[in-house]
Amino acid sequence: MNLRGTLADGATLLRTWSRAKGTLVVSLAMPLLMLVAFGYLFSPDEPERPLLLVEDRAGTNESARLLQLLEAEPSLLITRGAPPEGADPSAWLREQGATGLLRILPANNASGAPVLETLVDPTVPVHASAVRTAVDAARLRHAGGETVAVTELPARDPAPYSAFLLAGVLGLSAMLAGLSMGYHSISELRHAGLLERLAVSPLSKREWLIARMAATSLIGLVTGIVIYGVALIFFPAPPTGGPIALLLVMGGTLVFSGLGTLLGLAVKDPQTGSAVMNLTLLPMVVLSGAFFDVARLPMVLQWAAALSPLTHLNNGLRADLLLGDASTALLHAGALLLASLVIILVGGRLIRWTQE
Amino acid sequence: MAPGAPDPLEVRDLVKHYGSKVAVDGVSFTVPRGKVFCLLGQNGAGKTTTLEVTQGIRKPTRGEVRLFGEDPRTAGAALKRRMGVLPQRFTGFSMLTVEENLRYFAEIYGADPDLPALLESLDLTASRKAPFSTLSGGTMRRVGIATALVHDPELVFLDEPTAGVDPVNRRRLWDIILRLRKEGRSVVLTTHYMDEAERLADEVAIIHRGRIIARGPPDRVRRDHGGGPVLRISGLQGNLPVTLAGRAGLRQDEEGATLIPLLNASEGPVLLSELARSGVAYQEFTVREPSLDDAFVRLVATTEAA
Numbered sequence: 001m002n003l004r005g006t007l008a009d010g011a012t013l014l015r016t017w018s019r020a021k022g023t024l025v026v027s028l029a030m031p032l033l034m035l036v037a038f039g040y041l042f043s044p045d046e047p048e049r050p051l052l053l054v055e056d057r058a059g060t061n062e063s064a065r066l067l068q069l070l071e072a073e074p075s076l077l078i079t080r081g082a083p084p085e086g087a088d089p090s091a092w093l094r095e096q097g098a099t100g101l102l103r104i105l106p107a108n109n110a111s112g113a114p115v116l117e118t119l120v121d122p123t124v125p126v127h128a129s130a131v132r133t134a135v136d137a138a139r140l141r142h143a144g145g146e147t148v149a150v151t152e153l154p155a156r157d158p159a160p161y162s163a164f165l166l167a168g169v170l171g172l173s174a175m176l177a178g179l180s181m182g183y184h185s186i187s188e189l190r191h192a193g194l195l196e197r198l199a200v201s202p203l204s205k206r207e208w209l210i211a212r213m214a215a216t217s218l219i220g221l222v223t224g225i226v227i228y229g230v231a232l233i234f235f236p237a238p239p240t241g242g243p244i245a246l247l248l249v250m251g252g253t254l255v256f257s258g259l260g261t262l263l264g265l266a267v268k269d270p271q272t273g274s275a276v277m278n279l280t281l282l283p284m285v286v287l288s289g290a291f292f293d294v295a296r297l298p299m300v301l302q303w304a305a306a307l308s309p310l311t312h313l314n315n316g317l318r319a320d321l322l323l324g325d326a327s328t329a330l331l332h333a334g335a336l337l338l339a340s341l342v343i344i345l346v347g348g349r350l351i352r353w354t355q356e
Numbered sequence: 357m358a359p360g361a362p363d364p365l366e367v368r369d370l371v372k373h374y375g376s377k378v379a380v381d382g383v384s385f386t387v388p389r390g391k392v393f394c395l396l397g398q399n400g401a402g403k404t405t406t407l408e409v410t411q412g413i414r415k416p417t418r419g420e421v422r423l424f425g426e427d428p429r430t431a432g433a434a435l436k437r438r439m440g441v442l443p444q445r446f447t448g449f450s451m452l453t454v455e456e457n458l459r460y461f462a463e464i465y466g467a468d469p470d471l472p473a474l475l476e477s478l479d480l481t482a483s484r485k486a487p488f489s490t491l492s493g494g495t496m497r498r499v500g501i502a503t504a505l506v507h508d509p510e511l512v513f514l515d516e517p518t519a520g521v522d523p524v525n526r527r528r529l530w531d532i533i534l535r536l537r538k539e540g541r542s543v544v545l546t547t548h549y550m551d552e553a554e555r556l557a558d559e560v561a562i563i564h565r566g567r568i569i570a571r572g573p574p575d576r577v578r579r580d581h582g583g584g585p586v587l588r589i590s591g592l593q594g595n596l597p598v599t600l601a602g603r604a605g606l607r608q609d610e611e612g613a614t615l616i617p618l619l620n621a622s623e624g625p626v627l628l629s630e631l632a633r634s635g636v637a638y639q640e641f642t643v644r645e646p647s648l649d650d651a652f653v654r655l656v657a658t659t660e661a662a
Binding site for chain 2: 002004005007008009012015016019020188191192193194196197198199200201202203204353354
């Protein structure tokens with residue numbers, strides 16, 4: 001392995017990126033502008049303190065004590081209330097502008113400790129998390145460290161606007177940064193005669209591809225950190241997730257930079273290149289679930305969607321940022337890394353420095 | 357190089373087709389150590405394709421290429437480290453400085469060159485911090501040569517190193533190429549400048565439509581194929597008389613002077629008298645021996661006629 005050459009090639013790409021104002025604008029300024037414009041200026045208001053509705057069905061001293069503990073929790077607004085008979089608790093919860101519903105049920109065992117049932121609206125993930133933490137803390141204090149049964153109802157409501165936006169912007173910027181860095185930088189290399197020069201150098205095609213993909217994924221990481229940081233500062237409800245989302249952004253940039261590079265090498269003419277780029281992107285975007293639910297498509301298309309890196313990038317980001325589902329997000333990150341490996345192995349063989 | 361070691365470059369019966377187009381047609385030559393070999397030809401004659409096949413970038417349709425005794429298509433990194441290449445269109449990384457460009461290529465080759473000395477030898481010290489995109493054409497070519505030399509190769513390929521370069525920088529590049537030969541490196545050079553080939557090459561091969569139509573030391577090619585002396589007339593005012601205008605090999609040189617092939621040196625005054633009789637004025641005339649340029653034009657004309 002020509003490690004020095006590989007590192008030098010990657011460093012050169014990073015240096016070029018940091019000095020090219022146009023690329024910087026595309027990869028940083030535009031996603032940030034979108035994020036600030038749609039996440040800050042036009043975002044819906046979110047309550048300052050999570051509202052927890054409490055329904056005391058036990059009506060015992062134990063349940064009253066628990067309520068006292070919860071009311072002493074400064075991070076929560078506590079109000080008594082219960083959904084009407086037959087109403088959808090999740091929908092009712094949203095109508096009330098509350099983040100969670102806590103039901104205190106009569107004890108069903110010898111310990112006499114009340115059973116707690118909580119329904120948390122995940123559309124405001126930070127508030128939902130605060131409710132969970134507060135209920136948990138009160139329950140533990142009340143029970144003197146004893147475990148109390150808790151049933152958490154499955155969430156059905158959509159996640160908040162800001163989390164959707166952040167996941168979308170991160171996915172979009174990873175895809176565009178990867179593709180454009182991969183594809184457009186080939187034009188410069190070709191125009192400058194650098195491909196012919198590399199063809200006679202000891203740097204192998206595979207090493208060169210690894211260098212480019214790794215460097216671009218670092219650029220993806222930097223871009224992702226900046227976008228996430230801006231969301232952290234500007235969004236009224238700070239985003240959840242983080243490290244796994246950034247890992248996904250790196251994986252996404254890795255795959256798309258590989259695809260962009262291969263596309264740039266395969267197509268010499270810029271007009272044809274743009275057409276082929278659209279032809280590659282459009283099916284991936286359509287199958288990624290951005291426009292409609294992929295589960296409604298025929299099985300063949302569902303399989304095609306499962307093979308698309310954009311599907312894994314989007315689904316992974318949503319799993320982490322919207323649902324806080326780390327294991328699913330990591331699974332998607334794994335799929336992206338696997339796709340990168342395939343691109344390196346297969347692409348390294350297919351690459352031709354010059355065209356006949 | 358050890359005694360008995362293979363020549364840096366041997367090419368035998370090289371043929372290269374692009375689809376139905378024959379780019380190179382049976383080219384053979386050898387480049388010994390410490391010599392400058394020049395492929396001379398018009399644009400599209402097959403010079404660059406020949407070079408790219410010999411470097412292993414393109415696959416030959418037929419024939420054999422040996423770089424230091426090895427097949428460049430299958431040889432590994434070690435062989436690539438023995439050759440340096442300046443492609444025809446090479447311009448470097450535009451966003452990097454001269455020094456950064458050189459460091460990049462040094463790293464690619466795993467070399468640790470004395471960069472200040474290399475920059476100095478190519479008169480690039482003052483430009484070392486300048487971004488590549490801000491350099492003049494001549495300086496860009498010198499940087500290109502520096503990237504080809506950064507790993508101290510034994511064989512250097514220079515594809516039209518002086519194309520589009522001003523006369524002052526051209527001469528600087530000539531000095532560099534002559535220095536490479538002095539250092540014992542072999543150089544394969546392509547050009548369409550005859551004076552360049554005449555000045556630099558130990559051996560020239562004139563390539564036309566993919567075939568070598570003459571080969572040898574420049575003096576010999578000039579002597580064997582250049583024909584007789586030439587009358588050079590500059591500042592010609594008016595049309596040449598019909599008897600001269602139809603003469604075979606009549607042409608203009610790069611400076612716009614008219615070149616008339618002579619059967620022998622004594623024919624010059626006769627033709628000048630004829631011009632005077634026809635009332636055609638001129639500024640200056642010289643009678644000179646045939647140049648490589650004359651040999652080239654005659655060879656191409658003969659090949660075309662055949």
